Amino acid sequence: MSTASPDQVLPGAYKEGFHDVNIKALHKVPKGPTHEVIDYMCDTKGEPDWMRQFRHRSLDLFLKATIPEWMPGLRDIDYDAITYYASPIEKSARRWEDVPIEIRNTYDKLGIAKEEQKLLGGLGAQIDSEMAYHNIQESLSKRGVIFLSCDDGMKEYPEIFKEHFAKSIPPEDNKFAALNSAFWSGGSFVYVPKGVKCDVPLSVYFRINAEQFGQFERTLIICEDDSFCHYVEGCSAPVYTTNSLHSAVVEIFVKDRARCRYTTIQNWSTDVYNLVTKRAFLYKNSVMEWVDGNLGSKRTVKYPSCYMLGEGGHGEILSLASSDKGMWQDAGAKLVFFAPNCTGRINSKSISGHGGRASYRGLVQVNEAAQNCRVQVNCDALILDEISRSDTYPVMEIDGDLATIEHEASVSNVSEEQLFYLQSRGIKKEDAVAMIVNGFIEPIVKELPMEFAVEINRLINLQMEGSVG
Amino acid sequence: MADTFEIQDLHVKIEEREILKGVDLVVRKGEVHALMGPNGSGKSTLANAILGHPKYTVTSGKILMKGENILEMETDERARKGLFLAFQYPCEVPGVRQSNFLRLACNARAGRDMDVMDFYKKLEDKMKVLDIDEKFLKRYLNEGFSGGEKKRNEILQMMMLEPEFAVMDETDSGLDIDALKVVSRGVNELRGPGLGILIITHYERILRYINPDFVHILVDGKIVKSGGPDLAAHLEEHGYDWIIKDAEAAPAPVKG
Ligand SMILES: Nc1ncnc2c1ncn2[C@@H]1O[C@H](COP(=O)(O)OP(=O)(O)O)[C@@H](O)[C@H]1O
Numbered sequence: 001m002s003t004a005s006p007d008q009v010l011p012g013a014y015k016e017g018f019h020d021v022n023i024k025a026l027h028k029v030p031k032g033p034t035h036e037v038i039d040y041m042c043d044t045k046g047e048p049d050w051m052r053q054f055r056h057r058s059l060d061l062f063l064k065a066t067i068p069e070w071m072p073g074l075r076d077i078d079y080d081a082i083t084y085y086a087s088p089i090e091k092s093a094r095r096w097e098d099v100p101i102e103i104r105n106t107y108d109k110l111g112i113a114k115e116e117q118k119l120l121g122g123l124g125a126q127i128d129s130e131m132a133y134h135n136i137q138e139s140l141s142k143r144g145v146i147f148l149s150c151d152d153g154m155k156e157y158p159e160i161f162k163e164h165f166a167k168s169i170p171p172e173d174n175k176f177a178a179l180n181s182a183f184w185s186g187g188s189f190v191y192v193p194k195g196v197k198c199d200v201p202l203s204v205y206f207r208i209n210a211e212q213f214g215q216f217e218r219t220l221i222i223c224e225d226d227s228f229c230h231y232v233e234g235c236s237a238p239v240y241t242t243n244s245l246h247s248a249v250v251e252i253f254v255k256d257r258a259r260c261r262y263t264t265i266q267n268w269s270t271d272v273y274n275l276v277t278k279r280a281f282l283y284k285n286s287v288m289e290w291v292d293g294n295l296g297s298k299r300t301v302k303y304p305s306c307y308m309l310g311e312g313g314h315g316e317i318l319s320l321a322s323s324d325k326g327m328w329q330d331a332g333a334k335l336v337f338f339a340p341n342c343t344g345r346i347n348s349k350s351i352s353g354h355g356g357r358a359s360y361r362g363l364v365q366v367n368e369a370a371q372n373c374r375v376q377v378n379c380d381a382l383i384l385d386e387i388s389r390s391d392t393y394p395v396m397e398i399d400g401d402l403a404t405i406e407h408e409a410s411v412s413n414v415s416e417e418q419l420f421y422l423q424s425r426g427i428k429k430e431d432a433v434a435m436i437v438n439g440f441i442e443p444i445v446k447e448l449p450m451e452f453a454v455e456i457n458r459l460i461n462l463q464m465e466g467s468v469g
Numbered sequence: 470m471a472d473t474f475e476i477q478d479l480h481v482k483i484e485e486r487e488i489l490k491g492v493d494l495v496v497r498k499g500e501v502h503a504l505m506g507p508n509g510s511g512k513s514t515l516a517n518a519i520l521g522h523p524k525y526t527v528t529s530g531k532i533l534m535k536g537e538n539i540l541e542m543e544t545d546e547r548a549r550k551g552l553f554l555a556f557q558y559p560c561e562v563p564g565v566r567q568s569n570f571l572r573l574a575c576n577a578r579a580g581r582d583m584d585v586m587d588f589y590k591k592l593e594d595k596m597k598v599l600d601i602d603e604k605f606l607k608r609y610l611n612e613g614f615s616g617g618e619k620k621r622n623e624i625l626q627m628m629m630l631e632p633e634f635a636v637m638d639e640t641d642s643g644l645d646i647d648a649l650k651v652v653s654r655g656v657n658e659l660r661g662p663g664l665g666i667l668i669i670t671h672y673e674r675i676l677r678y679i680n681p682d683f684v685h686i687l688v689d690g691k692i693v694k695s696g697g698p699d700l701a702a703h704l705e706e707h708g709y710d711w712i713i714k715d716a717e718a719a720p721a722p723v724k725g
């Protein structure tokens with residue numbers, strides 16, 4: 001077992017880095033992205049034929065696709081060294097008691113306590129390829145809200161599933177969307193009927209336990225007219241010395257006047273490549289909000305996007321990236337306008353320290369049919385020391401008339417004056433730095449659920465230790 | 470000794486330029502000293518050097534607080550020992566809530582976590598003295614504050630931290646007469662045997678509300694004249710020119 005202690009990789013910061021040796025894979029396939037693995041998965045899961053064909057076609061697309069030139073730092077991924085399907089469970093449980101004890105132990109250690117459910121509309125927990133647990137409050141299920149693993153969603157609601165699956169992100173979209181389409185497993189299927197407002201969040205936790213593993217969860221969220229839901233995901237993995245791959249696809253459909261908020265706190269260990277495609281289709285007067293927090297991983301490539309398909313929609317992306325030693329967060333956002341009178345806002349904040357690198361990559365595209373759209377982009381970077389780096393790559397393609405685009409960007413260091421001011425009040429330098437950094441990300445952190453906000457502040461404080469000389 | 474704040478022959482440079490050229494000053498607890506002088510004479514430099522701003526290099530001299538040389542200490546350590554600076558230009562720290570900041574600062578100064586109820590009770594009292602609205606606690610540290618609000622915030626922090634020696638750098642500048650009265654009320658409430666104050670000002674105005682025991686005039690990095698409160702009144706009437714001329718005529722500094 002090449003398990004490294006967390007301290008060797010990231011000093012003190014990563015408490016999720018343990019590997020539970022008691023969790024044994026019941027299903028595990030030979031390494032490498034092959035058609036045999038797909039057949040094994042389809043047989044094991046008992047999937048319909050159309051899905052088997054879809055997976056095979058996607059694998060062919062993946063094998064052919066290249067990584068775009070602008071996406072560096074991914075060349076050294078050894079796809080053949082990775083296991084594409086592994087599951088320590090037979091079946092997704094709907095009662096916490098039915099989840100195998102070893103897996104429950106892992107979730108207990110991560111603090112995904114049973115108690116938290118009381119504040120949630122639903123809770124899901126994925127380990128490696130499968131959802132170990134998925135449950136929804138009765139009050140919501142009675143109103144027709146569906147919250148299942150994506151696999152169960154396909155089986156139990158084949159029509160709704162097929163109508164939306166891969167419709168916003170086809171496997172042709174990019175190499176990693178193709179990879180996910182070929183090997184997807186787990187993730188959530190959420191359906192909110194017309195007019196139903198889920199006032200408490202649905203929450204899912206993704207955990208990788210296996211080594212040199214690829215997790216490819218797939219999430220499909222459908223908010224019917226006038227509905228609302230808030231989906232919250234968290235992620236972590238053990239610290240190994242080898243690399244793992246997390247390549248998710250999230251598709252969201254926000255129908256007329258509906259609103260959806262999707263919150264992510266990604267805290268993968270620094271040996272995980274996190275390559276995720278997230279896209280929302282917005283219909284008339286709908287609202288989509290991505291709140292995307294990237295704190296961990298070796299490399300993250302992720303640009304949550306809003307495609308404005310109906311008039312009067314509002315798309316919003318709040319992005320937070322913290323890059324510490326050994327990390328490169330290539331995070332950002334995409335706003336694509338196809339309909340008139342829509343608005344969009346991107347607010348990105350990045351921090352880099354201990355030699356980490358954070359990039360903002362953003363696309364604002366206003367197509368000809370999209371008259372009179374308004375977009376506001378703010379991206380601010382905070383660099384903590386001389387060995388860390390931050391870059392900004394904003395792209396604007398404006399064809400629609402009467403578009404109003406505002407773009408503001410800033411790069412700063414922790415200012416000497418601010419430090420002096422706080423220190424002059426008796427606050428120690430490290431605490432003063434942490435205060436300034438936490439203040440910098442506050443506009444995004446305040447949008448997060450309480451427990452995430454507390455966790456982020458804790459992580460940031462740990463990451464700040466020893467930076468800023 | 471235990472009750473004094475003493476500056477001895479202090480020389481300070483910024484970016485290779487000498488700004489303070491030998492400053493001597495003794496402030497005892499219970500006293501209020503006023504330091505006056507034309508713009509650019511080095512008043513803020515003195516204030517910053519006292520708190521150990523990294524840009525200001527002390528090339529020689531000593532600063533003794535209760536007999537202890539503080540020049541080797543970090544800024545935050547000086548503050549925890551009871552030194553305070555009310556800034557001429559308090560800086561904004563976005564995203565840091567006033568209430569959170571004040572609590573951390575008070576805990577740092579006290580050397581322990583204060584009881585939260587006690588803290589808020591004290592804060593409420595002090596805010597009342599300074600006519601500060603309670604919405605203020607939810608705002609971010611100095612962010613978007615008007616000049617007057619920033620100055621009031623400085624005095625609030627001073628009242629909360631209860632320093633033993635405080636330097637107030639042009640707290641009066643930019644305040645209208647009502648705000649000046651409020652701020653002075655706060656300072657006068659703090660005034661007492663446990664606190665020594667150095668008020669830096671360009672104008673005599675604030676000294677009508679906070680009466681000083683001593684007045685010193687700083688010209689070109691040196692204290693050229695010291696005296697009682699009447700010196701401030703004289704300055705108000707005659708300006709700084711006569712002192713500058715006197716100083717040029719008799720370059721030996723008048724020690725305070
Ligand atoms: N941070 C600084 N960097 C460079 N020069 C400075 C700085 N602060 C002050 N000075 C210079 O030092 C001299 C004294 O300034 P200061 O102490 O601010 O005077 P006062 O407060 O009496 O108006 C001035 O010539 C000013 O330009």
Ligand SMILES: [Mg+2]
Nearest residue numbers: 512513557639
């Ligand atoms: Mg000044």
